[in-house]
Amino acid sequence: MKILYCQTNRPEAALAHELLHIKLLCDGYRPYTSSLALTKKGSCALPELLAMLNNEIPHHRFYEDFLALGFTGTQMYCDSDVDSFKRITDAASKLSGKEPTEDFLRLYLTLIAPGGDGDSNEKDRAFMTLQSKAGSRWRELERIKGIIEEYRDATGLDSELYIRRILQVLGGYEKAWVGFDDDFPRCGFFTTEEFTQEEGEAAERQYCNFR
Ligand SMILES: [Zn+2]
Numbered sequence: 001m002k003i004l005y006c007q008t009n010r011p012e013a014a015l016a017h018e019l020l021h022i023k024l025l026c027d028g029y030r031p032y033t034s035s036l037a038l039t040k041k042g043s044c045a046l047p048e049l050l051a052m053l054n055n056e057i058p059h060h061r062f063y064e065d066f067l068a069l070g071f072t073g074t075q076m077y078c079d080s081d082v083d084s085f086k087r088i089t090d091a092a093s094k095l096s097g098k099e100p101t102e103d104f105l106r107l108y109l110t111l112i113a114p115g116g117d118g119d120s121n122e123k124d125r126a127f128m129t130l131q132s133k134a135g136s137r138w139r140e141l142e143r144i145k146g147i148i149e150e151y152r153d154a155t156g157l158d159s160e161l162y163i164r165r166i167l168q169v170l171g172g173y174e175k176a177w178v179g180f181d182d183d184f185p186r187c188g189f190f191t192t193e194e195f196t197q198e199e200g201e202a203a204e205r206q207y208c209n210f211r
Contacts, residue, residue, distance in 0.1 A: 001025070006078075013066075013075035020062040028157040029058065030180035034188060036200030037176035043207040046176060049102055053166065056109045057159060060152040063114035076115030084110055085122035092130040101141070101170055104134045108141045112148075143169050160189055167191055 003018045025031065031054045035046035059076070066076060077084075088107045095103065107130055111123065131138050144166050151162040160178075167173040177200065179188025184197050 009079050010075050013071045014078070016066060016069055016071060017076065020065055021058055023065075024058050024062055024157070029061070030158055030160070032159060032163050032178050032180050032188070034179035034182050034184075035176060036184060036195075036197070036204065037173070038195055038199060038203045039172065039175055040203075040207040041172040042174075042176040043204050045100075045102055046173065046178070049105075049170075050163075050178065052106060052109060053163065056113060057148055057151060057162070059113055059115075060148055061157075066115070073115035074117040077113070077117065081117045083118070084116065085118040085126040088126040089122065089129045092126065092133050095133045097133045097135060101134075101137045104130060104137060104141060105144065105170070108134075108145075112145050140169050164189070164191065 001022055003015075003022075005014070008014045033047075033050045033054050035042070035050055037043045037046055063073075063076065067073065088110055092104075092107055107126075111126055111130065116123075134141060147162050147165050147169070151159055154162075163178060167176070167178075174192040175195065176191045177185055177188055177195070178191065179185075181187035184200070185194065
């Protein structure tokens, strides 16, 4: 396990945050960040989507533990967090509205992240800007928020069920395998029908030649 670091004004809080990520793993949280898929969307979009979920979902789960250590919600993220809502407003206003839901989700997950150092008026503005651009997909984003909250309040630590449901809300992730380890297919689950490693890797080569 490796913790990357950079200059910060709150080193104790930053270290505690990273150690809570590791504690969650030690307690049994599985990082579902590996994937193979037969579809173009699954092959190309799953790696980034899963990495994003694997970073954000634990924050909801350990936020209360972070506070219990004596830190404040404003110390939860990096120093530049103070500008995060302004950055979201800027990014959201540049969206045409026709992007895939995943593009909205990236900004939305930052907005609903527990704790943070941003200004509440800027947060409201970011919410409104994103909601107006997301249109009917706002409901999908809210459903995903509900699923993350269910995971936060669940007893068990395995997030498979919740990842499955988030992928169902987003749509287009059938014929995919999602794993918490590269050991295919043992350490993971198929979203729908099973396939072989060769089939998955062939799709990856066909659709994502950057990988
Ligand atoms: Zn984190």
